[in-house]
Amino acid sequence: MSAGDWLDAFPGVRRHEPLARHSQFGVGGPAEWFITTRETGVLAELLRRCTDSRVPVTMIGAGSNTLISDDGIDGLVVRHDDRSLRVVDDHTVDLGAGCMMPRVALDCAARGLAGVEFGIGVPGTLGASVYGNAGAFGTEMAGVLIDCTSLDARGEPLSLAAAECDFSYRRSRFKDELRGNAIVSARLRVHADEPEHVRARTDAIQAERKATQPYGIRSLGSVFKNPPENKAGRLIEAADLKGRRSGGAQISPKHANFIVNVDHATAADVLTLVHIAHDSVQERFGIDLEREIIVLGKEAADDHRG
Ligand SMILES: Cc1cc2nc3c(=O)[nH]c(=O)nc-3n(C[C@H](O)[C@H](O)[C@H](O)COP(=O)(O)OP(=O)(O)OC[C@H]3O[C@@H](n4cnc5c(N)ncnc54)[C@H](O)[C@@H]3O)c2cc1C
Incomplete structure (x- = not known):
């Protein structure tokens, strides 16, 4: 039993x-x-x-x-997986936590609602994007969230205004003291604009992403957070690690802060590269890179570095 x-x-x-x-x-x-x-x-x-x-x-x-x-x-x-999207008015959209951020960006653009164009560059759900304060191209969740509702470990609802979420770079309260709460919905702030103008901005973000990041290959997004006044990708590249492989995982030759799955990679392959990148940058530049990717399961308990 x-x-x-x-x-x-x-x-x-x-x-x-x-x-x-x-x-x-x-x-x-x-x-x-x-x-x-x-x-x-x-x-x-x-x-x-x-x-x-x-x-x-x-x-x-x-x-x-x-x-x-x-x-x-x-x-x-x-x-x-609640993917409901409801336009409350010209300033507010009400979304289920399972909505995919690129879909939110495109659906809002089609309705002439601006402000969430950055979502086209975040291939994840709304709930996780609130959890991790996802951001791209100068906008992050903290800047557009009105409020969100989560359920605590007893299933009781808790609604928080954005100011109560303690957002900072890729962080929210849900990552520490509210760990264990499940985010179920959120309301985002938008404003009216011509649909073709909003769509042109989402297209520009998408084009920039395709030009600078690995595209059409499995990756985890940015592996490390950018340290203050610096870029994790630039540091890993300067440590001569672009293209470095471990098993089926590789530090992307296109952007060194991405690890790509080139041939049936395992989580262990990825963690080997994460440690190599972390330790090389620490040794060469004295910078302690902080991991942006989230490790879930056994390795999360065993692994505290990076
Ligand atoms: C190619 C690529 C590009 C990316 N570009 C960006 C970018 O520009 N900016 C950026 O910020 N991120 C980027 N990412 C990372 C990622 O898309 C974001 O972090 C996104 O918000 C994660 O969403 P997800 O649904 O995939 O989350 P998951 O990976 O499934 O989960 C992430 C974390 O959120 C928690 N979580 C998930 N759902 C909930 C919920 N409902 N309630 C509470 N906790 C929850 C999980 O436990 C986990 O700890 C990129 C990723 C890739 C692969």
């Missing part, structure tokens, strides 16, 4: 789901239990019952920023 046996009978829950299927990098062992749901009530019930039975819960979105352990993740992994 295990504490989570009741999950086997819970509608929609699957056992031993391969998480590589849910990772844009294509890597990750099995989830002990896994569910995709768009029902906030179902999520609330799962959170409460998992807390009562001491089953750990891990939220995932589109798996674009997470390196999932080759050994998988213990407990229940949940993808909250």
Whole structure:
């Protein structure tokens, strides 16, 4: 008997789901239990019952920023997949946490709503983008969020205004003291503009992204945060690591702050490169790069560097 046996009978829950299927990098062992749901009530019930039975819960979105352990993740992994988009007025859109940011950018552009064009460059969900204060091309979530609603470990709702989320560079309260809360929805601030003008700006961001970052190949986005007044990619390149391989993973020859999956990479291959890049930059330039990618599962517990 295990504490989570009741999950086997819970509608929609699957056992031993391969998480590589849910990772844009294509890597990750099995989830002990896994569910995709768009029902906030179902999520609330799962959170409460998992807390009562001491089953750990891990939220995932589109798996674009997470390196999932080759050994998988213990407990229940949940993808909250509410992709609803509702225009409240010319200044406000109300979104489910499962909305993909590029879709949000394109749908808003088509409706003549400006302000979220940066979303075209963030291939992840709204919920995770609030969690990590995602940003691109000069705008970040902190600048457009009005408020968001999450569920705590007992499934109770908590609504926070943007100012209460303690946003900073790729950080929010959800990464520390509210770790364990599941973000279910958010309202973003927009403003009216000509649809073709908004679309032209999203297209320009997309073109810049294609020109400067690996495109059409599996990656995890930026591996390290940019240190103050510097660029992680420039430092890794200056440490002569562009193109460096470990197993099936490679430091992108196009942009050194990206690791790409060139040939059936494992999470261990990626972590080897992460450590090489971190330690080389530390030795050569005395800069302690902080990891931007999130490691989930066994390696997260074993690995504290970078
Ligand atoms: C090619 C590429 C380019 C990228 N460019 C950018 C960029 O320009 N700017 C940028 O900021 N990021 C960028 N990223 C990284 C990534 O897209 C963002 O961090 C995005 O916000 C992650 O969304 P996700 O749904 O994929 O999250 P996941 O990778 O699935 O999860 C990320 C974290 O969020 C947590 N989480 C997921 N859903 C929830 C929820 N509902 N409630 C609470 N916690 C949750 C997870 O537990 C995990 O810790 C890029 C990634 C790639 C692959």
